Amino acid sequence: MRTADMTSDMRTNMRSLTNSLSPSITNMIRMDHTSVLATFHQYEISSSPRTKKALVDTACMALEIHAQLEEEIFYPAMRAADTDGTVMEKSVPEHNEMRRLITKLRGMEPTDAEYDQTFMELMRDVLHHVADEETTLLPDAERLLKDRLGELGMEMTKRRMQIAAPRAGEFASNTLRGLPTSTMLMAAGAVLAGTYLFRRSNSTHH
Template sequence: MNMPSIAGKLSPTATNMIRMDHTHTMATFHQYEIDASPRTKQGLVNTICLALEIHAQLEEEIFYPALRAMDSSNPAIQKAVPEHNEMKRLIAKLRGMRPTEAGYDDTLFELMRDVMHHVADEETILLPEAERLMGDRLGDLGAQMLKRRVELAAPRGGEIATNMLRGMPKSTMMLAAGALMAGTYLMKRNGNHTRHDA
């Protein structure tokens, strides 16, 4: 029997990481509103697209090959990569559009319909199958996926931060800016009192 590595014990399992990605993508999509500003729409769409690109690459490089080695006949595994390819086509289309263009919202909704269908297959068929077949190995696969995620995301850190800021409604940004200014003021004020009291 294969003993899980320390990294495998500390990382989320591969299946839990995939579920967390699904939840994050859906939560971001639920923030999307047709009447939002183009800036907010662009930030949310870019966040969704990048998350899906990294997620698909992790599955294709690490998770699917491991699962295929255990059960190559599962039809859900066989159709997963073609579904990813269709999602990538729609992502490329979205990346080539401006949020103010006709069809932008519809293209995002088409992408998310595909994503929801894909997520349903993974969460009801593939992930339970992986947990049944690969139990102990899922921690090590999760560690591999986490390492690869860092490699894929690190060069795009600025893009990720910019998208997150763009995706925030202005009211939330104003509230965050106000809290930051108030916190800075209080720290300076408390720092001045400390110096005078000393």
């Protein structure tokens, strides 16, 4: 067998191994959606200001990290795969609108008259964005990027840890300010699972 053929086979085998060990990027995006929506559903108008702020801050931080990961890793991969771009055209503007509402919320207090309304507006935008991605973009990705889903998932896991690490104190502060136990355990479990899978993949590759 020629050296070039052996190298090609090794790359194919490595990619297959990565895909089998790493959560796919599309499943990671779905998990992010589920986690944020679970936080949304914990929010009640009658909750204490402390709990409201903890939930809003947690949701906003998760959305910021999620949007950055999609824009750095997922969207470029999709553009390179030559999709028609219909959903992609809306995705970044929708992220920017979410960021606008997040900035507005961070300049308010939970006792402000428009606080609940602003968070509900953010929730509606996120639900619309999630519906677009889960009905169109993610199925397209699983068709067009089927040989790269695990590789991209590992890349997203690694980048998520880099982005989230400086904000660990912010997450801890949110939990202490009244984050419900179920949400705290869900978020902590997601972080631990991501860390385990990333380390497992790295140790296997070495």
